[in-house]
Amino acid sequence: MSCLVVKFGGTSVATIERVMHVARRIQKEKEKGYDIIVVVSAMGKATDMLVDMAHEIMPNPSKREMDTLLTTGEQVTSSLLSIALQSLGLRAQSFTGWQAGVLTEAVPADARILDIQPENVRDALGRGRIAVVAGFQGVDDKNNITTLGRGGSDTTAVALAVALGAKRCDIFTDVDGVYTSDPRYVPKARKLQELSYDEMLELANLGAGVLHPRAVEYAKNYNIPLAVRSSYVADEGTIMREEVEVEKGLVVRGIAFKSDIIRLTVSYDANYNGSLANIFTILADSHINVDLIVQTIIEGVEPSVSFSIIKENLADTIRVLEENKSKLGYSHVHIEENLAKVSIVGSGIVSNPGVAAKMFDRLHRENILVKMVSTSEIKISVVIPQEAMLHAANALHDEFELAASLAIQA
Ligand code: ADP
């Protein structure tokens, strides 16, 4: 029998009433004759509340204990939803990540899935049960419980869809699809009916929190049809696929933004002749993600390298730089906080010269100072002061006429 993976996010299961609503929705899918695997997130803000509790005890709790703590949120939802399904007369069984065979790297807080061995889930499906899997979690080779990074339940869902050969994976959430920008902050944002995996991957990586980036990566690599849909409204939502028809004349498809970006500038003595790249090997070995990099080497001027990181990595980055100061041979580090990154994304960017100029010109006219720039074939990102982030996103949304397209309507 063909199977479907459906995932319900935190807001969609925030109360018992909503859990019951989700159960009834699943009942309808089950009645269509599919085997159903449900992946759930923690209820409402449960994960944040667990984080806050640990931080009440100490500012930097052990990552291993944080992983164990945070996974309890998803476990609560998976058993409550199983009970809700059973109350409707359906057969259902809950699974933690490890019970579902989700094997991950031994990287606390941000582990990648290495393999899924879903025998238990398959067995439950074979017995006519709906499998309800706690998202966001797995187990490493030493049986430590791991988590997949904030928002990681999406990735559990797509990875299970791949492992079980599901027909499709539907991510049910509190918006009815992927919009040209976050509709919560860009009021003119418009729903997209479809989007290429690559565009969605860029948007997700650049801050569009609607999907976990690794979920999109999986869906792309294994060509799993992936949809973002509303938990409340019956609608097809937005479908992600390999190729989509480019909207007429629309070069930019979406705008993403991310706050709490920090720029570090590491300066060396004028006579330094080592590789400025060494720093990135050391940071990578410590699992610190570096985003934009700008290296400045001008004769007679102190060489320097600036790079951006997210706020959560600041303490670790400073520690790693300090520990390796003599090895790296730098003279000082300058830290600039309260920055944000705003990005425009679209497959058409590569073949349309002038997009960057148009972006910079609009930001200049809005008096927004651009501090760093990065481009790829399908995106242009700028780092700007944080207080200008939403202003920039809305202005660029207007500049690239994202609200106005007639080709695809909500
Ligand atoms: P869930 O708890 O269901 O996983 P999330 O909060 O992770 O939900 O994702 C849904 C939210 O993503 C929406 O409420 C919306 O504010 C935000 N979002 C950010 N960018 C976009 C976008 N481009 N399109 C739609 N929603 C977006």
Ligand code: ASP
């Ligand atoms: N509960 C986790 C979080 O809040 C994972 C998820 O919702 O996908 O980040």
Ligand code: MG
């Ligand atoms: Mg999410």
